[in-house]
Amino acid sequence: MKLPDETVMAYVDDELDAESRARVEAAVTADPEIRAQLKTQIELRARLRASFDPVLSEPVPERLLQTLGQKSTVPPAGITDLATLRATKQERLQARRRWSLPQFAALAASLIIGVLIGQRTLNSARQNVLESREGQLVASALLDEALTRQLASNQPDAAPVHIGLTYRDGSGAFCRTFTLIQDSAAGIACRSGDAWRVEMLTRATPADSGAYRAAASELPEAVRRAVETSISGEPLDAEAERAAQSSRWR
Amino acid sequence: MSRPDVPLRDQIAALLPRLRRFARTIARHTADADDLVQITLERGLVRLDQWRPDTRLESWMFTIMKNAWIDEVRARGRRARVLAPEAAGENVGDRSAEAQVTAMSVEAAMARLPDDQRIAVGLVLVEGLSYKEAAAVAEIPMGTLTSRLARGREALMRMLSNGGGAS
Numbered sequence: 001m002k003l004p005d006e007t008v009m010a011y012v013d014d015e016l017d018a019e020s021r022a023r024v025e026a027a028v029t030a031d032p033e034i035r036a037q038l039k040t041q042i043e044l045r046a047r048l049r050a051s052f053d054p055v056l057s058e059p060v061p062e063r064l065l066q067t068l069g070q071k072s073t074v075p076p077a078g079i080t081d082l083a084t085l086r087a088t089k090q091e092r093l094q095a096r097r098r099w100s101l102p103q104f105a106a107l108a109a110s111l112i113i114g115v116l117i118g119q120r121t122l123n124s125a126r127q128n129v130l131e132s133r134e135g136q137l138v139a140s141a142l143l144d145e146a147l148t149r150q151l152a153s154n155q156p157d158a159a160p161v162h163i164g165l166t167y168r169d170g171s172g173a174f175c176r177t178f179t180l181i182q183d184s185a186a187g188i189a190c191r192s193g194d195a196w197r198v199e200m201l202t203r204a205t206p207a208d209s210g211a212y213r214a215a216a217s218e219l220p221e222a223v224r225r226a227v228e229t230s231i232s233g234e235p236l237d238a239e240a241e242r243a244a245q246s247s248r249w250r
Numbered sequence: 251m252s253r254p255d256v257p258l259r260d261q262i263a264a265l266l267p268r269l270r271r272f273a274r275t276i277a278r279h280t281a282d283a284d285d286l287v288q289i290t291l292e293r294g295l296v297r298l299d300q301w302r303p304d305t306r307l308e309s310w311m312f313t314i315m316k317n318a319w320i321d322e323v324r325a326r327g328r329r330a331r332v333l334a335p336e337a338a339g340e341n342v343g344d345r346s347a348e349a350q351v352t353a354m355s356v357e358a359a360m361a362r363l364p365d366d367q368r369i370a371v372g373l374v375l376v377e378g379l380s381y382k383e384a385a386a387v388a389e390i391p392m393g394t395l396t397s398r399l400a401r402g403r404e405a406l407m408r409m410l411s412n413g414g415g416a417s
Contacts, residue, residue: 006400013374015381044407048375051356055271061284064270067291070263 001031008034012041050132129161129180130198139189139196147176147189147196151245153238164219165227166236166244174249175230177223179204186220188227191249200226258298258307262291265308268377272312275372276319278361286322290315312377312387316369323365359409367402370395375403 003024010016011024027034129143139147146161155163164177164186175190187201202222219227236244256264269290273283293314301310360368366388373384374395385395 005404006396009400009403010396013381040407041403044403044410045375047356047410048360048371048406051360052271052274052376055274056267058267058270060266060270064266064284064287064291065263067288068259068263068295070259 001027001033002037003027003034005037008037008041012038012045046132046137129183130201133195136192136195137198138192139198143178143180143189144196147178148249149245151238151241153241164223166241167227167231168233168236169230170232172232174244175199175227177219177227179219186223188223188230199230258301259295261307262294262311265311268308269311269315272315272372272377275360275376276316276365276368280357282322286315286319289318289322293318306383308377309379309383309387312373313389316388319369320365354409356406356410359406362409363402363405367398367405370398371402371406374399 007016007020007024011021016024024034024038028038129139129141130137131140132138138144142160146159146163150159150161150163152163152166160181162179162181164179166174166176169175169190173190173192175188176196177186177188179186184204185201186204188199189196190199191197200223202220204220266287269287270283273286273290274280277283277286290311294311297314301307360371363371369388370384373379373387374381377384379387381392381395381399384399385392388395390398
């Protein structure tokens with residue numbers, strides 16, 4: 001079975017009403033063909049972003065700044081811009097729905113969530129914590145760094161990323177839950193080669209974002225559920241976590 | 251979204267990375283993209299008093315850029331008729347031979363889309379605008395936007411899947 005392409009596109013663009021969205025989600029869960037259809041659309045979007053997003057981090061040519069009468073000391077990496085974008089983000093958070101993650105957690109293609117939410121929130125704040133590599137969403141910059149180096153048993157209070165549980169999934173790969181404090185987002189990443197493949201990403205309760213401890217210790221329900229469905233054995237204790245880290249998560 | 255505490259020029263300066271990205275998606279050649287941003291800034295600055303705080307500043311600038319691009323395309327069309335025809339392969343992208351054997355690069359595929367589809371794809375899929383916002387920027391009805399978007403996506407997928415196996 002297939003859904004009309006327009007419906008799948010509108011779903012990926014977050015333009016469906018609650019009822020139609022629920023229908024698509026149910027169909028995706030039930031039918032691999034529809035899942036493939038959705039995946040194609042998501043990948044197209046991700047590839048476009050991957051091709052054009054690098055422009056965002058290039059230095060802006062001097063002549064453009066001069067046109068605006070700006071000295072070359074434009075707010076580095078856009079400080080005013082971040083504030084603007086955050087305001088925009090808040091607006092959107094309020095205007096747009098919250099993703100119904102429990103259904104999603106059941107999906108094999110949980111990549112979906114990461115791509116969609118990533119585009120709408122994280123990338124817009126230019127955190128650059130995610131990138132698309134060969135059609136896969138992987139952690140980059142400070143998220144990659146934290147997943148690779150940070151130990152749950154020993155992390156700085158001011159760290160922008162908080163690591164929660166570390167465990168092995170069914171395939172034996174190491175997975176770690178993380179919270180992006182500033183973005184009020186939490187998710188799961190699993191080791192894949194030399195990268196951390198982002199398996200899911202969801203919003204943490206924004207109210208938690210100020211209260212660092214609370215945000216850190218309480219994983220969103222959707223993340224907990226996804227851990228429960230993918231974990232094989234028990235989460236690693238501090239010693240096992242350290243050992244895994246020193247063997248480079250292999 | 252008005253931020254009265256930040257001067258408008260500074261707000262536009264802060265938008266430069268996004269303006270450059272949108273320019274990259276709609277101008278077919280990278281080299282043209284920053285010229286397009288430049289023209290957009292110049293036009294925007296002259297009309298700053300026409301911006302209304304109930305319009306997002308980036309949407310407003312995107313519209314100016316879209317119009318600047320359309321003007322440029324028309325002007326090129328005139329030049330091309332008057333002067334010698336430009337190289338026939340102009341719009342084919344830079345990596346033609348290799349790209350056609352394997353999958354085409356995303357940029358090359360975008361460059362092959364008609365302008366109206368490229369603008370729709372750029373606004374929604376790259377800039378992340380809602381259909382409503384994108385239709386307003388493109389100054390077209392929403393139905394027109396969604397059909398251009400759908401056609402653009404289908405064309406991109408056809409081009410990008412060449413050599414990639416599945417269609």
